[in-house]
Amino acid sequence: MNAATDLINCLGMERLKLKGTLVIWLAIFAPGFVVVVAFVAGYADGERFYQPGVNPWNNFCEHLLAGWSLFIFPLYISLLSALYAALEHQNRAWGYLYSLPVLKSSIYLSKLLVLTALIVLSHTALFVLGFCAGSLIGLLKPAFGFQNYAMSAFMPVACLHLFVCGLGMIVIQLLISLWYPSFIIPAGFGLFATLAGAIARSFQVSHFSPYLWPFVFLNNTLGVNNWNYAILGWSVCTYLLGAYISMFFLGRRSRV
Template identity: 30%
Template structure:
């Protein structure tokens, strides 16, 4: 465990100046800010909108972009950037020659990439809530304060996080095995576009394709319930999430065994 903690900490120091790290912060700030500006500048069009729908309109600006392309692409880039540090410096052999188990090195790298993905989505929740309340304060005619959507936003982004784990595991393994940029990133981009096409065309088996999971997760977000019209119930554990978790675990374990037996040059 001590080796894992040391490896995890070293990942932070190695990547704290990279785009992969700062992307986890900049991406939610920029997109949430754009959503804020869009609603603020067109506030007259939202004056008669019910409070719940105001929150939905604000949140969907971020969710629409994250669920379709940005989340898969960012996940692919994070997996690449964490391993590219070692590829670029040619330090894999040195890293695995340290008095640390390969599990500690492999696990720390994977969970650091997982942490960056979690940080990015957690900041989306925080900034969505913050900018929604700020809009309510700056534009009192927009009744953001009359509805609380904090729990639903946490559930939504938690589902997105789970839906991206399969992609993260696949891309992490590919970027660990291949040093060049084109193979893991190129395959990831092609798979993402394929996943978007499958999910947007409602192919019944799209939930079996990991790169379609984020968009599928957004599309299956709202439960079909007969409750009050001013209440949202988020459907978290859908087919996409279950398959994503299975793929994530299987590929993570398979990746460890590959690294365990692979000679690092």
């Protein structure tokens, strides 16, 4: 077997493992939670947020992106990666996986690619559910004017870029989750890193934390020309380097 065949076979195994688990549902629930909070706030206090003659979608999308990038997205990756790795830890399946006639690197890469695909799903859900929620506010509260404007063009672009900004977090959290069998350690680490970044976000040094990169990328503005695009390169480099380091260390353990 070659490396590509091994990877395809491992991806097939991962797909079967995910059936009937909460992992995929979490990918929908996390962005759904942000959308519900923004919907409730917009529906109840829309008079404060949406001004006559101004596109209400701008304010609504700003609430979605701020809540998602600063708190929910990092916590979601931490919980998702820990829950995903727990599928193997709880069943003591690592010995079996490493006994299969496939490259150990393929086992790790298949998990990294599946986790990355789930993050793509979550950002797609954030955009779709956000559009549905805003449209529903327009139906229930016509005075806010949602039905008179189109959804802001920056929203799908922001979702795509925030996904890229999260690549660094993905590779870090997956390594911690695979290395430690305890669910508490990766979940707790992600929680601590998220809270520390949120508290210290006004300090320049905190911007080097991958857990703050999605928020730093937006740069407190809706203007796409003013977003911090350098973060995208940092995140991609962390993803690739982290994947190589993870394969190096995990591949040298008989069991994880």
